[in-house]
Amino acid sequence: MRILVTGGAGFIGSEYVRMLLGAPGGSAADVPALDPTGVTVLDALTYSGNMANLAPVADDPRLRFVRGDIRDAALVDEVVAGHDVIVHFAAESHVDRSIAGAAPFVTTNVVGTQTLLDAALRHGTSRFVHVSTDEVYGSIETGSWTESWPLSPNSPYSASKAASDLLVLAYHRTHGLDVVVTRCSNNYGPYQFPEKVIPLFVTNLLDGGTVPLYGDGGNVRDWLHVHDHCRGIALVQQKGRAGEVYNIGGGTELTNKELTGRLLEACGAGWDRVVPVADRKGHDRRYSLDITKISQELGYAPSVDLEQGLAETVRWYRENRAWWEPLKTASAAQAGA
Template sequence: MRILVTGGAGFIGSEYVRMLLGVPGGDASGVPAVEPTTVTVLDKLTYSGNLDNLAPVRDDPRLRFVRGDICDPATVDEVVAGQDVVVHFAAESHVDRSIEGAAPFVTTNVLGTQTLLDAALRHGTGRFVHVSTDEVYGSIDSGSWTETWPLAPNSPYSASKAGSDLLALAYHRTHGMDVVVTRCSNNYGPYQFPEKVVPLFVTNLLDGGTVPLYGDGGNIRDWLHVHDHCRGIAMVAHAGRSGEVYHIGGGTELSNKELTGRLLEACDAGWDRVVPVADRKGHDRRYSLDISKINTELGYAPSIDLDEGLTRTVAWYRDNRAWWEPLKKASGA
């Protein structure tokens, strides 16, 4: 099987590549036994893409890396040709950056997805897995979103992802393409670029610094270890029904304040290291995914407990300063 992974040098995409090539990050039970003949990674290597993320599989002869932009039709046409499966991770994904400037998000997330879909249609790719986010739904006060919930994004980032979701599903309905869409909750784990909340807080605390807490800290998120996310994607890629959306969640909801408390404890730090900051513009109050569909149809359930996952994540950042220190210095995260 020939698999193309877009954004495969990023945080989640590289975990998926490492999993495909036999370097799992946790319990791999229930993951379909996929033995790819080739795994092609297409990545532009923007600030959050990093070839070091692929170091554990760098010497695998099945790995092929192509540096390129998913918005470039010629590059996309070349790498999509001959692929059996496309798993599409590549995206601009940081909400704060999208508030500062929306154009790169619309260009990459919408136009880039359309470019990939056109190439997959032209070459008759067997399956196209479009990886998305729970943020496309907006905010929910109580209960959990099902896959049929209306989309109501509130940030430029989530709006661009909602647009790409609708495009992917439209190619299924219009052209009969074998498309499936996954929507996940907040990811954490190793190799996450240190601008996102968990690695930002952990690396700041390990350096003896402070951490910022938005508003009253009451915004609630469900937390999903990146390996569980990739397990869920593998299940959907293998046996998900064409034209369907599947939720992948972690099963543990925490307020930002509660998450901060757990990270402080894991890093042996106190609340004196927390600095309140003004709330983010348009900050969604709560996200919550109903994962009963993927559980019932495909047998997915999270395998990594949040406390265990955070402990392992903190240990990874403590042991891998050589990975994150240059990134943090270069980006000013």
């Protein structure tokens, strides 16, 4: 089986590639045995794509890397040919960036996905796994979203992902393409680009800096370790029903203020390091996924305890300054340009 992973040099995509190829110290033992004969990574290496994320498997003869944009129809057509499965991670994904400028989110997340779908249809791809987000549901005061919940995105980012979800499902209903969609809660873990809240806070605190806390800190998120997320995707790739959506959650909800407190403690810092900032425009108050469907149908359950996962994540950033310091330096230089 040959698998094409779009966005495979990013945070979640690279975890999936390392898992598929059984990276040393990785997590292949508790994931479905997908046994790929080859894995191709297609990644544009924008600011959040990083070849260092693939270093643990760089010497695996089954790995092929192609630098390119999913909006490039000619390249996508060439790369898709000969692959049995596409696992589609590639996306613009940072909400704040989408508020500042939505165009890249629409073209990459919507047009790029359509370009991949057309190529998959032409080449008879046997399965298309589309990786999405719980943010397409909007915000929920009580209870948890099931997969049948109406989509109500509140940011340009989540709107573009909702549009791509609907396109993927439409290709199944219109053309009979074998597709599955996954929607995850907030991910954390090693190799996450340091603009996201956990690596941003951890690296700022390790450097003796401050951290920004939006609004009253009462926004609630369900936290999912990237390893568990990729285990869930692997189950869906292997056993998910065509044309279906599967929620993948971590099962632990925290307010942003509670998360901040845990990160301060893990880094040996106090609340004097927290700077309140104005709330984000259209900031969703609470996310919560119901994972009954994937649990009952595919046997999924999160395995990484949040306390353990956060401790290991903080330790990874503490021990891997050579990975994240250049990224923060480059981001700071770009912001000041």
